[in-house]
Amino acid sequence: MTDRNLPDYLLEKLALGELPEKAAREAQEQLAREPGGAERLKALRESNEKLLARHPPDVVAKEISRRMRSVIVPLRPQRVGWLAAPLAAVTALLLAVLLRPDQADQTRIKGDATLLVYRDRGGQPELLKSGATAQAGDTLQLAYARARKAYGMIVSIDGVGKVTLHLPERDGEAARLVRDKRTELPHSYELDAAPGFERFFLVSSDAPFSTSLVMEAARTLTARGDLSRTDSLPLPRGLEQTSFLVTKPAR
Amino acid sequence: MALDIEQFYTRYGPMVLRRCERLLRDPEKAADAMHDVFVEILRRKETLVDDAPSSLLLRTATNVCLNRLRSHKRQPEDKDDELLLRIASAEDPAEWVGARSLLDRIFRSEKASTGTIAVLHLLDGLTLEEVAAEVGLSVSGVRKRLRLLKARAAEVGGI
Numbered sequence: 001m002t003d004r005n006l007p008d009y010l011l012e013k014l015a016l017g018e019l020p021e022k023a024a025r026e027a028q029e030q031l032a033r034e035p036g037g038a039e040r041l042k043a044l045r046e047s048n049e050k051l052l053a054r055h056p057p058d059v060v061a062k063e064i065s066r067r068m069r070s071v072i073v074p075l076r077p078q079r080v081g082w083l084a085a086p087l088a089a090v091t092a093l094l095l096a097v098l099l100r101p102d103q104a105d106q107t108r109i110k111g112d113a114t115l116l117v118y119r120d121r122g123g124q125p126e127l128l129k130s131g132a133t134a135q136a137g138d139t140l141q142l143a144y145a146r147a148r149k150a151y152g153m154i155v156s157i158d159g160v161g162k163v164t165l166h167l168p169e170r171d172g173e174a175a176r177l178v179r180d181k182r183t184e185l186p187h188s189y190e191l192d193a194a195p196g197f198e199r200f201f202l203v204s205s206d207a208p209f210s211t212s213l214v215m216e217a218a219r220t221l222t223a224r225g226d227l228s229r230t231d232s233l234p235l236p237r238g239l240e241q242t243s244f245l246v247t248k249p250a251r
Numbered sequence: 252m253a254l255d256i257e258q259f260y261t262r263y264g265p266m267v268l269r270r271c272e273r274l275l276r277d278p279e280k281a282a283d284a285m286h287d288v289f290v291e292i293l294r295r296k297e298t299l300v301d302d303a304p305s306s307l308l309l310r311t312a313t314n315v316c317l318n319r320l321r322s323h324k325r326q327p328e329d330k331d332d333e334l335l336l337r338i339a340s341a342e343d344p345a346e347w348v349g350a351r352s353l354l355d356r357i358f359r360s361e362k363a364s365t366g367t368i369a370v371l372h373l374l375d376g377l378t379l380e381e382v383a384a385e386v387g388l389s390v391s392g393v394r395k396r397l398r399l400l401k402a403r404a405a406e407v408g409g410i
Contacts, residue, residue: 004376007377013306018305051265063286064290
C-alpha cells in the first residue's frame with residue numbers, strides 16, 4: 001500500500017484497460033483512497049473528447065501517412081556499389097566522357113544547409129571539420145542544420161568509387177528535411193577500409209526529387225578519380241549541394 | 252498486422268498527446284511530436300505484437316520528447332521541468348551520437364532509453380518495480396541505468 005497519488009502514467013493505462021490484473025486492482029484501490037480520485041478517470045475521458053475534436057482522427061491519420069511516406073528510417077546503413085550495377089556503371093562512364101564541369105548544369109557548391117559530421121570518441125561526440133582525418137572503423141554520426149529547403153538526401157563517395165546512400169535509407173524519393181534545426185540521422189555510420197577519403201554530400205531542393213538522380217550524379221563524379229575530392233556533383237538546376245570531406249591516412 | 256491508423260490514433264492519440272504536452276509544455280510542439288510518435292510506432296508495426304501497446308507508445312513519446320528537449324534548449328518552468336531538462340541533457344552521449352548501434356553495444360537492449368527510465372521513476376513517480384515492469388528490465392537493471400545517468404548528470408550539472 002502507498003500514500004502517493006496514482007501516477008498519471010498508470011492512470012492512462014488503467015483507463016485503457018491495459019494494466020495487468022493485480023496492478024489494475026491496486027490502481028483502482030489507490031484512486032478510491034485519493035481525494036478526487038474518482039474524478040480523475042472522468043476528467044481523462046473528457047480530455048480525450050476535447051483532444052480528438054482539436055486533432056480529428058482523419059486529419060491526423062493523413063498527416064501521419066504523409067510523414068511516413070517522406071522519411072524512411074534506416075535499419076542499417078545501405079551501401080550501393082557502383083560496380084554492382086553494370087548498366088549504371090556504363091552510363092556513368094558515358095556521362096563522365098560527355099559531361100565536363102563547364103558543360104554540366106552546375107548547382108551551387110555551397111547550399112543553404114550545413115552538413116555536420118561527428119566522430120564518436122569513446123562515447124563523447126567530436127565535431128569534425130571538413131578535411132579532417134578519420135580511420136577505418138571510426139564511427140561517424142551525420143547531421144544537418146539550417147536546412148531551408150523541404151527535401152534532401154545525403155550520399156557519400158569514397159576513394160574506390162563506392163557510393164553510399166545515408167538519407168533516406170532506400171532509393172526512391174528524397175527525404176523531408178527538418179527545417180532550421182540540427183537534425184541527426186537516426187543511425188551512425190562506420191568508416192570502412194577503402195583508402196583515400198570519404199566525401200559526404202547533402203543535396204536539397206524545394207521540390208521532391210528522386211534519389212536515383214543524385215546517386216547517378218555521384219557515380220559520375222567517382223569516375224573523375226582525384227577530381228571527385230573537389231568537384232561538385234553534376235546536378236540539374238534546382239538542386240543545391242554542400243559537401244564534407246573526411247580524409248583517410250595513407251596505409 | 253494490418254493497422255487502421257485512424258482507429259489506432261483514436262484510441263491512443265489523446266494519451267500520447269497528453270504525454271507530449273506534459274513533457275514539452277507547448278501544445279503545438281506536442282502535436283508535432285505526437286505525429287512523430289505514431290510514425291515511429293507504425294514504421295515498426297511488424298514488431299507490434301502486443302495487443303496492449305500503451306506502454307510502447309508512452310515510452311516512445313517520452314523518448315521523442317527527450318530528443319527534442321535535447322535539441323532545443325529552453326528555460327525550465329518549474330522544478331519538474333528543471334529535472335526533465337537535466338535528464339535530457341544527461342542522457343548518454345553515445346545515445347545522442349550514435350543512436351541504436353552504439354546504444355545496443357552498451358546496454359544490449361532497445362527497450363527503453365536511460366532517459367526514459369529516469370523520467371518514469373524521477374518525474375512520473377513510478378516505483379523501481381513499476382519501472383522495471385514497464386521497460387522489461389530487472390529492478391537491478393533499472394537501478395544500474397539510473398546510477399549511470401546520475402554519474403553522467405554529475406558531470407553536466409547534477410540530478
